[in-house]
Amino acid sequence: MLNSLKGLGVTLKTMLRKPVTAQYPKEHLPVNRRYMGFPALTWDFQVQEPYCVGCMVCIRNCPTQCMTATLKDNPLHKEGKSTRRKIVDIFEVNLGRCILCEICVEVCNFDAIVMSHEHELSKYERNGNRVDLQALLEMGKQYQEDTGWEPEQAAAPKEGVQA
Amino acid sequence: MSGDLTTTRPLDTLELMINMGPQHPSTHGVFRMVVWVDGERIVNMEPYIGYLHRGSEKLSEGELYNQVITLFDRLDYVSNFNNELTFCMAIEKLMGVQVPERAQYIRVIMCELNRIASHLLFYGTFGLDVGAMTPIMYGFRDRERIQSIFEAVSGARLMHNYFRVGGLRQDVPSDFRERMERLLPQLEQGVEECDQLLSYNEVFLARTRSIGVLTKEEAIAYGASGPVLRASGVPEDVRVSEPYSVYDRFDFNVPVGKKGDCWDRYYVRVEEMRESLKIIRQVLAQLPDGPIMAAGVRRIIRPPRGEVYVRTENPRGDFGVFLVSDGTDKPYRVKIRPPSFLNLQAMQAMMRNAYVADVVVILGSVDIVLGEVDR
Numbered sequence: 001m002l003n004s005l006k007g008l009g010v011t012l013k014t015m016l017r018k019p020v021t022a023q024y025p026k027e028h029l030p031v032n033r034r035y036m037g038f039p040a041l042t043w044d045f046q047v048q049e050p051y052c053v054g055c056m057v058c059i060r061n062c063p064t065q066c067m068t069a070t071l072k073d074n075p076l077h078k079e080g081k082s083t084r085r086k087i088v089d090i091f092e093v094n095l096g097r098c099i100l101c102e103i104c105v106e107v108c109n110f111d112a113i114v115m116s117h118e119h120e121l122s123k124y125e126r127n128g129n130r131v132d133l134q135a136l137l138e139m140g141k142q143y144q145e146d147t148g149w150e151p152e153q154a155a156a157p158k159e160g161v162q163a
Numbered sequence: 164m165s166g167d168l169t170t171t172r173p174l175d176t177l178e179l180m181i182n183m184g185p186q187h188p189s190t191h192g193v194f195r196m197v198v199w200v201d202g203e204r205i206v207n208m209e210p211y212i213g214y215l216h217r218g219s220e221k222l223s224e225g226e227l228y229n230q231v232i233t234l235f236d237r238l239d240y241v242s243n244f245n246n247e248l249t250f251c252m253a254i255e256k257l258m259g260v261q262v263p264e265r266a267q268y269i270r271v272i273m274c275e276l277n278r279i280a281s282h283l284l285f286y287g288t289f290g291l292d293v294g295a296m297t298p299i300m301y302g303f304r305d306r307e308r309i310q311s312i313f314e315a316v317s318g319a320r321l322m323h324n325y326f327r328v329g330g331l332r333q334d335v336p337s338d339f340r341e342r343m344e345r346l347l348p349q350l351e352q353g354v355e356e357c358d359q360l361l362s363y364n365e366v367f368l369a370r371t372r373s374i375g376v377l378t379k380e381e382a383i384a385y386g387a388s389g390p391v392l393r394a395s396g397v398p399e400d401v402r403v404s405e406p407y408s409v410y411d412r413f414d415f416n417v418p419v420g421k422k423g424d425c426w427d428r429y430y431v432r433v434e435e436m437r438e439s440l441k442i443i444r445q446v447l448a449q450l451p452d453g454p455i456m457a458a459g460v461r462r463i464i465r466p467p468r469g470e471v472y473v474r475t476e477n478p479r480g481d482f483g484v485f486l487v488s489d490g491t492d493k494p495y496r497v498k499i500r501p502p503s504f505l506n507l508q509a510m511q512a513m514m515r516n517a518y519v520a521d522v523v524v525i526l527g528s529v530d531i532v533l534g535e536v537d538r
Contacts, residue, residue: 003363010360011297020304032311034336036318063230101233101324106332107462115318 031117033147036100038131039067039093040116040139042149047082049074050137051151052112054088058104066097067104088112091136095121095129111151116143178206181519185214189292189523192533196526200519208514208522210507215537223497228254228328228464231494236322238499239535241284244270244277245477247326250497252407253473253486254328255457257466265453266330267409272343272446273316273325275439279350280309281478282432282439285530286357289429292527293370298361305353308346315342328464329457343447347440354436362430371426375513375525378423385509388502389480390431391529395423401476413445425521425528432530463492479503479530501535 022029031037042051054071072089076082104113116139123129131139143149184195193214199206219238223231235246248270255262262270283302290298310320316335317325325332361367377387382395392399400417402410418434420427468490474483480502487496506529513525 001365004365007360007364010301010356014301014356020307032315032318034316034318034333035314061227061230063226063233099233099322100319101230101322102318102332103229103233103324 031119035117035119036102036115037117037119038095038098038100038115038121038139039104039113039136040118040143041088041091041133041136042112042114042140042144042151043137045144047076047084049076049082049084050088050112050133050140051110052088052091053084053086053110054091055109057107057109058113061103061107063101063103064097064099066094066099068092088133091133093131093136095131114140114143114149116140117146118142176201183522185211190526191288191531194531194533194536196522198514198519198522203518203520205514205517205519205522208511210510212504212507212533212536215533217538219538220497220499223494225493227492228466228494229462231497232326233322233324236324237534238501238538239477239479239482239503239532240321241532242277242281242478243321243323244273244326245475245482247323248274248408249473249475249477249482249484250486251326251328252475253471253484254464254466256473257469257471257486257488258328258460258464260329260457260460262330262457263454264409264451265334266455266457268446268450269331269335269455270326271408271410271413272443272450273313275442275446276309276312278439278478279354279436280306282436283309283353283357285432286361286429289527289530290361292523293367295361295364295367298357301353301357301360305350305357308349308353312342312346315339327456327460329460331455334455340447340450343443347444347447351440354433354440358433362433368426370521370524371429371528372424373422374425374521375517375528376422376424377509377513381512382423382509385512386505387480387509388505389477390428390435391480391506391509393418394420394427394431396421401474401481405474407473407475410442412449413442415439415442425524428528428530465490465492474500477502479532479535480506499535499538501538503529503531503533503535507531507536 044051054069056069059067059069069091070089071086074082074084074087077085102115105115118139121129179200181198181200183198184190185193195211197209219234223234232247232250235250236243238246283306287299287302313323314320317323377395379396382392382397396419398417398419403417415438418431418438420431466488468488470487472483472485474481482502483500485498486494489495510525510529514522517525
């Protein structure tokens with residue numbers, strides 16, 4: 001009997017403390033700086049183009065094959081504004097397949113892909129989680145704005161990127 | 164005369180077969196068992212597994228070594244760091260890579276925190292199994308704190324993918340030590356509260372004492388490991404008997420039960436949480452500076468031809484990985500020795516002659532994770 005009362009004492013003590021729960025849809029807890037949300041593509045604000053050159057190393061290393069990409073000749077390179085000879089043309093990620101493992105970020109040579117803080121996935125459309133280049137860049141810009149992200153290797157990408 | 168209720172003829176009784184699961188809320192996942200009962204007594208129990216089979220072992224053969232780590236995260240989905248560690252250690256042993264000190268220490272911190280988180284989950288769900296609603300609130304309160312540390316360190320709350328062959332993906336954040344200093348007293352207090360709340364409650368004792376007894380001999384014969392084995396009185400812990408990583412540098416006890424009943428299995432885990440906290444304190448005090456990645460490990464890992472077996476102490480027991488490499492960038496064979504799978508078999512012995520009402524309690528006390536059983 002005494003031990004049951006002891007247990008009751010714990011609950012009584014807890015009653016006087018502040019609640020630790022957060023009412024989720026109304027209240028969002030802040031995510032940590034390193035939080036790995038869905039992958040997003042970063043935007044080079046100096047040249048006004050994505051960092052991604054479409055080299056597809058992330059696609060080859062993805063455990064779930066959730067991404068596809070193609071590349072094209074960079075028009076800005078012809079004009080002499082950019083050092084990137086090739087640039088990403090189509091980039092599509094099926095976020096429903098993504099397992100948030102950060103392998104794509106690790107293998108990227110151009111700091112072109114980041115794990116954004118985006119994590120809410122519910123969509124009304126069946127295919128609503130297939131995001132294209134435009135949406136990925138928007139997510140990336142948001143992430144860069146929120147966290148003040150800077151590329152690790154600030155140097156320009158190497159000339160003559162292999163396709 | 165038929166239909167005469169006053170007859171003294173003994174009534175015919177039949178064994179009754181009861182199906183439980185696979186979609187039963189108290190089977191801790193998709194697990195099915197068939198129980199034969201004679202009145203209130205259990206005559207026999209047969210587990211049926213395989214509802215969560217994802218073919219992790221076969222899938223591993225088609226993935227690069229770094230990608231296989233993500234599969235190991237999903238084996239025992241409440242002790243991910245321990246699984247990752249085992250697989251990384253297997254490759255490191257095969258390649259002869261020396262992991263830097265700092266990485267080893269951080270690995271130990273993460274694994275021990277993961278052990279506490281796993282046992283807190285057990286604490287909460289075991290409370291639910293015996294019919295107590297409150298413990299899960301306390302267990303999850305502290306588990307949440309641990310997971311927020313995990314999020315700060317690895318970026319994910321559950322599927323971390325943080326350990327790498329030869330070290331870690333990235334160093335811990337700069338405020339890690341402060342956060343740990345804040346977390347540890349909270350956890351210590353939390354574990355004490357959990358203990359006071361449930362352990363010696365009279366109703367709880369009545370539901371768990373002398374229920375589902377697994378003797379020492381039976382536990383060894385069934386190949387049980389971890390808390391299930393230690394509760395039966397065998398002081399076997401891979402961290403002590405075959406120290407891996409840097410576990411031999413820390414001072415901790417191996418809690419052992421006396422009878423091997425449900426209460427012992429529960430209390431061994433509560434004690435283990437205290438021991439884990441003790442280890443973390445020591446690791447934090449000794450945490451050296453330095454690199455977190457071994458030199459000379461390339462992005463695409465190609466271990467030499469050969470085979471290796473590594474075992475570690477997972478929160479559920481002795482977790483082993485048998486790895487065969489043919490020298491390419493993908494494993495030739497990965498065999499996983501899951502502790503839950505073997506503990507599950509010992510359940511048959513625990514359930515014999517128990518009451519039907521105790522089925523859920525016994526199942527809960529073994530603390531299986533189906534992701535690991537079915538792989």
